[in-house]
Amino acid sequence: xxxxxxxxxxxxxxxxxxxxxxxxxxxxxxxxxxxxxxxxxxxxxxxxxxxxxxxxxxxxxxxxxxxxxxxxxxxxxxxxxxxxxxxxxxxxxxxxxxxxxxxxxxxxxxxxxxxxxxxxxxxxxxxxxxxxxxxxxxxxxxxxxxxxxxxxxxxxxxxxxxx
Amino acid sequence: xxxxxxxxxxxxxxxxxxxxxxxxxxxxxxxxxxxxxxxxxxxxxxxxxxxxxxxxxxxxxxxxxxxxxxxxxxxxxxxxxxxxxxxxxxxxxxxxxxxxxxxxxxxxxxxxxxxxxxxxxxxxxxxxxxxxxxxxxxxxxxxxxxxxxxxxxxxxxxxxxxxxxxxxxxxxxxxxxxxxxxxxxxxxxxxxxxxxxxxxxxxxxxxxxxxxxxxxxxxxxxxxxxxxxxxxxxxxxxxxxxxxxxxxxxxxxxxxxxxxxxxxxxxxxxxxxxxxxxxxxxxxxxxxxxxxxxxxxxxxxxxxxxxxxxxxxxxxxxxxxxxxxxxxxxxxxxxxxxxxxxxxxxxxxxxxxxxxxxxxxxxxxxxxxxxxxxxxxxxxxxxxxxxxxxxxxxxxxxxxxxxxxxxxxxxxxxxxxxxxxxxxxxxxxxxxxxxxxxxxxxxxxxxxxxxxxxxxxxxxxxxxxxxxxxxxxxxxxxxxxxxxxxxxxxxxxxxxxxxxxxxxxxxxxxxxxxxxxxxxxxxxxxxxxxxxxxxxxxxxxxxxxxxxxxxxxxxxxxxxxxxxxxxxxxxxxxx
Numbered sequence: 251x252x253x254x255x256x257x258x259x260x261x262x263x264x265x266x267x268x269x270x271x272x273x274x275x276x277x278x279x280x281x282x283x284x285x286x287x288x289x290x291x292x293x294x295x296x297x298x299x300x301x302x303x304x305x306x307x308x309x310x311x312x313x314x315x316x317x318x319x320x321x322x323x324x325x326x327x328x329x330x331x332x333x334x335x336x337x338x339x340x341x342x343x344x345x346x347x348x349x350x351x352x353x354x355x356x357x358x359x360x361x362x363x364x365x366x367x368x369x370x371x372x373x374x375x376x377x378x379x380x381x382x383x384x385x386x387x388x389x390x391x392x393x394x395x396x397x398x399x400x401x402x403x404x405x406x407x408x409x410x411x412x413x
Numbered sequence: 414x415x416x417x418x419x420x421x422x423x424x425x426x427x428x429x430x431x432x433x434x435x436x437x438x439x440x441x442x443x444x445x446x447x448x449x450x451x452x453x454x455x456x457x458x459x460x461x462x463x464x465x466x467x468x469x470x471x472x473x474x475x476x477x478x479x480x481x482x483x484x485x486x487x488x489x490x491x492x493x494x495x496x497x498x499x500x501x502x503x504x505x506x507x508x509x510x511x512x513x514x515x516x517x518x519x520x521x522x523x524x525x526x527x528x529x530x531x532x533x534x535x536x537x538x539x540x541x542x543x544x545x546x547x548x549x550x551x552x553x554x555x556x557x558x559x560x561x562x563x564x565x566x567x568x569x570x571x572x573x574x575x576x577x578x579x580x581x582x583x584x585x586x587x588x589x590x591x592x593x594x595x596x597x598x599x600x601x602x603x604x605x606x607x608x609x610x611x612x613x614x615x616x617x618x619x620x621x622x623x624x625x626x627x628x629x630x631x632x633x634x635x636x637x638x639x640x641x642x643x644x645x646x647x648x649x650x651x652x653x654x655x656x657x658x659x660x661x662x663x664x665x666x667x668x669x670x671x672x673x674x675x676x677x678x679x680x681x682x683x684x685x686x687x688x689x690x691x692x693x694x695x696x697x698x699x700x701x702x703x704x705x706x707x708x709x710x711x712x713x714x715x716x717x718x719x720x721x722x723x724x725x726x727x728x729x730x731x732x733x734x735x736x737x738x739x740x741x742x743x744x745x746x747x748x749x750x751x752x753x754x755x756x757x758x759x760x761x762x763x764x765x766x767x768x769x770x771x772x773x774x775x776x777x778x779x780x781x782x783x784x785x786x787x788x789x790x791x792x793x794x795x796x797x798x799x800x801x802x803x804x805x806x807x808x809x810x811x812x813x814x815x816x817x818x819x820x821x822x823x824x825x826x827x828x829x830x831x832x833x834x835x836x837x838x839x840x841x842x843x844x845x846x847x848x849x850x851x852x853x854x855x856x857x858x859x860x861x862x863x864x865x866x867x868x869x870x871x872x873x874x875x876x877x878x879x880x881x882x883x884x885x886x887x888x889x890x891x892x893x894x895x896x897x898x899x900x901x902x903x904x905x906x907x908x909x910x911x912x913x914x915x916x917x918x919x920x921x922x923x924x925x926x927x928x929x930x931x932x933x934x935x936x937x938x939x940x941x942x943x944x945x946x947x948x949x950x951x952x953x954x955x956x957x958x959x960x961x962x963x964x965x966x967x968x969x970x971x972x973x974x975x976x977x978x979x980x981x982x983x984x985x986x987x988x
Contacts, residue, residue, distance in 0.1 A: 260595075269536055272537060314719050317717070318595065323595075
């Protein structure tokens with residue numbers, strides 16, 4: 251079992267998201283993350299899907315997705331260099347002055363941004379891989395009380411420079 | 414630009430698709446379409462008595478003719494009633510286009526009267542489904558629906574038609590071309606891969622062809638027979654593949670699977686190359702996966718790439734239409750030395766032939782034997798249960814005979830409506846429905862449709878007053894706890910009744926009276942010698958259906974049987 255990434259080009263009309271998501275639940279595939287948004291062509295949407303599966307199931311997932319009329323193209327990211335990021339917000343409530351200073355230091359270390367605050371709360375935004383976001387959440391969770399986490403799921407695109 | 418009302422374009426579209434029969438049940442949200450069909454001479458609307466049966470009728474029509482079956486129902490309950498029919502067609506790859514009415518777009522989401530999200534409900538059980546949201550898309554959506562339903566691996570398509578769009582004026586053109594960027598059914602065969610697969614056959618000592626429903630859907634029986642005759646490789650079939658080659662053919666061994674023939678199940682387990690075409694290796698075929706064809710290299714040809722390596726790991730996968738693959742295979746066919754292997758298979762067949770033990774009442778095998786001997790041409794349609802398995806075991810199929818059965822979903826209630834659909838599609842061919850007292854009552858109302866359509870379908874009810882297949886499981890594996898399987902049981906009966914006795918109430922219902930109530934014919938058959946006269950009487954009724962009710966022994970079982978999860982070689986042969 252390991253985590254894998256797929257990108258899908260799909261028709262941009264209602265019902266397509268639930269068709270893809272429904273396939274995962276109907277076949278008991280382990281859907282970890284799914285994001286969707288329109289592309290440069292407004293009639294086409296692109297999905298980035300993270301799944302946890304064994305090799306055989308992963309092959310099935312790709313075939314089953316390919317078989318959907320609404321799915322235009324399936325790209326397996328397993329052996330393709332990609333850029334992949336996830337948007338994460340963490341809000342920390344009841345943060346005193348020293349807490350807030352600590353949050354600034356953590357944000358800097360993680361290349362996250364502090365985007366909003368008042369005298370009691372502070373909000374950071376981080377756009378990183380989901381593993382790095384996991385670490386940030388863990389760190390904040392262990393050091394502060396009253397935190398609120400919102401994350402967006404990963405989006406990915408093929409790299410240009412093959413890095 | 415010429416303008417047409419939505420309903421007019423709808424009817425024009427059906428005609429351009431060559432549709433001359435629509436299975437339709439009216440209701441509030443499709444009255445405009447029915448009004449348009451009322452004015453139409455070239456399309457006959459058949460009125461079933463329930464929307465589930467309606468879809469089965471279109472299904473029987475489609476399977477038996479190869480054409481797309483067309484369903485038209487209203488919104489809400491009409492659409493929801495289609496669900497079992499759609500799922501049945503989906504799991505047996507039957508091309509259907511199912512139109513449902515829908516409340517006007519501005520009412521959707523408001524829990525309007527008879528509003529259901531049928532596209533949402535059927536998403537997992539159809540090949541494609543879409544709700545029409547704009548009058549300008551009407552022609553294209555219908556064109557695509559027919560194309561998707563009949564191409565590639567066929568299947569049902571659901572189109573939801575909001576009432577307001579159907580009365581709107583718009584483009585009068587029905588498109589000629591289809592271009593769906595996400596749907597390009599594969600054509601052609603990878604010859605290199607095919608040669609590699611056939612190379613395995615030439616080297617094999619015990620080669621075996623496993624033929625599934627895909628070969629029947631592709632109507633590739635003749636190509637298969639030719640290939641078998643040239644190569645002398647023996648053939649086993651799944652239930653859906655039965656009839657692809659004459660069952661009397663010397664190289665035909667039998668059905669495999671849970672109720673397969675001993676020799677066929679042994680053949681799969683002992684062969685060294687299993688060359689399979691058009692089967693998805695369902696659990697009823699493979700039984701315990703890890704023991705399935707353990708000694709064999711496996712070739713799998715299927716039109717659906719997702720069917721390959723889904724259930725079993727294969728050595729050579731080939732994505733192709735069964736017909737195209739077989740036609741290509743014939744070109745490279747050469748004779749294999751299968752004499753020794755055939756000898757082994759013949760011995761197995763002799764050792765454990767398919768026979769029913771003599772029983773009280775009418776033996777189901779005798780009924781099927783009568784059909785074998787007396788119908789040169791026929792479409793035989795089954796329901797689901799013991800009678801279905803007996804039919805798949807004992808029915809002889811030749812080129813002029815066809816078997817329709819709900820293999821994937823195993824839908825009780827399929828038999829009678831599918832037989833009606835088959836007869837509507839083949840008005841000159843005898844149609845025999847073999848059903849049970851359970852399945853018959855799941856769509857009994859279709860007797861009215863058969864009478865209204867003046868269809869001389871012969872309906873053979875194998876009545877043992879039990880839901881026999883479940884009773885058999887209880888008999889074998891649940892210490893004879895006959896839980897909820899007796900169809901005669903009354904309030905006053907012993908709650909844990911151990912089987913029939915002289916105190917049992919009579920059969921429920923009285924099928925002979927029931928037939929008469931529908932203005933059809935009914936004959937009860939209690940002795941073997943009454944079988945022939947009953948069929949002869951049924952054949953004299955050329956304008957109405959006849960129910961032949963065969964009272965069979967409750968103890969009759971379907972054997973051999975492989976218990977779920979056991980290897981195919983682990984067959985219960987006698988009880």
